[in-house]
Every structure is written in C-alpha cells, then in structure tokens.
Amino acid sequence: MRSLSFSTATVQLLSAADIEEVVEIERLSNSHPWTERNFHDALVSGYLCLVARDHGAITGFAVARLLVDEAELLLIAVTPAVRRQGVALLLWIDMGERLRASGARTVHLEVRESNHSAQAFYASRGFAQSGVRAKYYPNGTHDSEREDAVLMKVSL
Numbered sequence: 452m453r454s455l456s457f458s459t460a461t462v463q464l465l466s467a468a469d470i471e472e473v474v475e476i477e478r479l480s481n482s483h484p485w486t487e488r489n490f491h492d493a494l495v496s497g498y499l500c501l502v503a504r505d506h507g508a509i510t511g512f513a514v515a516r517l518l519v520d521e522a523e524l525l526l527i528a529v530t531p532a533v534r535r536q537g538v539a540l541l542l543w544i545d546m547g548e549r550l551r552a553s554g555a556r557t558v559h560l561e562v563r564e565s566n567h568s569a570q571a572f573y574a575s576r577g578f579a580q581s582g583v584r585a586k587y588y589p590n591g592t593h594d595s596e597r598e599d600a601v602l603m604k605v606s607l
C-alpha cells in the first residue's frame with residue numbers, strides 16, 4: 452500500500468468484491484463504460500487492476516495490460532467529487548512502478564480527441580502524442596458518428 456503525505460488514499464490491487472463500486476465510478480466517468488463482466492474478464496486475464504481507497508471508499512481505479520516490454524493503459528478514472536486532488540497521480544505512480552518492475556519500458560494509451568482533461572493529466576505525467584486513430588470511438592447513437600483517438604505514449 453502507498454499513500455501521499457497530503458492524502459489518506461491508498462492504492463491496492465482490485466478484488467472481485469470491489470467491482471460493483473468501480474463500475475459505479477466508471478459509469479460516471481465514461482460515455483461507453485466497461486461493465487462488471489469487463490472488469491471480471493480483466494481480472495481473469497491477469498491485467499493489472501488497481502483501486503485507490505480513502506477511508507474505505509474507492510475513489511478511483513486504473514487498468515493496464517502488459518505485452519512483454521510494452522504496456523497499455525486501458526482505463527483510469529476518479530470519482531467526480533474528488534478530482535484534482537491527486538488520486539489519478541497516486542494511481543499512476545503505483546501503476547508505473549508495478550509495470551516497470553514487470554518489465555514494461557513504454558506505456559501506450561488511446562484517449563478521445565475531445566477529452567482534454569485526460570490529455571492534460573497524461574501530459575502532466577510525461578505522455579506525448581504518438582499518433583491519431585481516425586474515427587476510432589463510437590460517438591452518439593449512430594454508427595456513422597465516430598470520434599478520433601489521440602494515441603499517447605511515455606517511457607518508464
């Protein structure tokens with residue numbers, strides 16, 4: 452477990468018992484949220500799944516998968532009421548250390564072009580844009596409405 456001096460939050464591995472709480476945060480954070488099944492599958496697949504906890508309540512989570520020396524950050528989200536208090540930073544520091552210890556040297560991710568908050572967070576952690584995937588994300592109800600993904604990466 453890890454904590455920052457200005458926060459009482461700690462980071463732990465996600466357990467199956469946490470998934471209901473995590474899905475609630477995911478629903479508040481993403482237009483096309485992962486389901487409980489997606490999180491169970493991530494655990495079964497051996498993805499690195501972390502939660503941040505403050506006074507017993509989960510305040511954020513992050514999911515990554517490792518592919519030899521490269522990792523992909525699949526999800527990171529924080530309860531809206533406690534954003535800009537360093538929770539994502541805490542999760543990212545822990546995740547980066549765990550990924551590096553497991554052999555990852557680069558972390559990749561995709562983020563919606565319109566998601567400027569997340570891009571600002573990633574940039575603050577040293578991520579740089581590495582490309583664009585055109586019309587990658589579903590947007591709205593029609594199949595034709597799609598949004599570009601910005602690709603970002605950082606060296607660990």
Ligand SMILES: CC(C)(COP(=O)(O)OP(=O)(O)OC[C@H]1O[C@@H](n2cnc3c(N)ncnc32)[C@H](O)[C@@H]1OP(=O)(O)O)[C@@H](O)C(=O)NCCC(=O)NCCS
Pocket residue numbers: 480481526527528529530533534535536537538539540541561562563566567568569571572573575
């Ligand atoms: C992106 C997200 C995870 C950031 O979580 P957070 O706990 O609020 O981030 P932190 O407090 O750790 O921020 C660390 C730094 O990132 C940058 N940052 C984070 N959010 C930012 C924002 N909305 N605008 C500008 N910079 C931001 C800042 O540099 C910040 O440091 P500062 O507060 O001292 O200025 C959060 O906004 C979120 O859950 N968004 C919805 C889910 C999402 O979009 N996930 C990413 C999908 S790819």
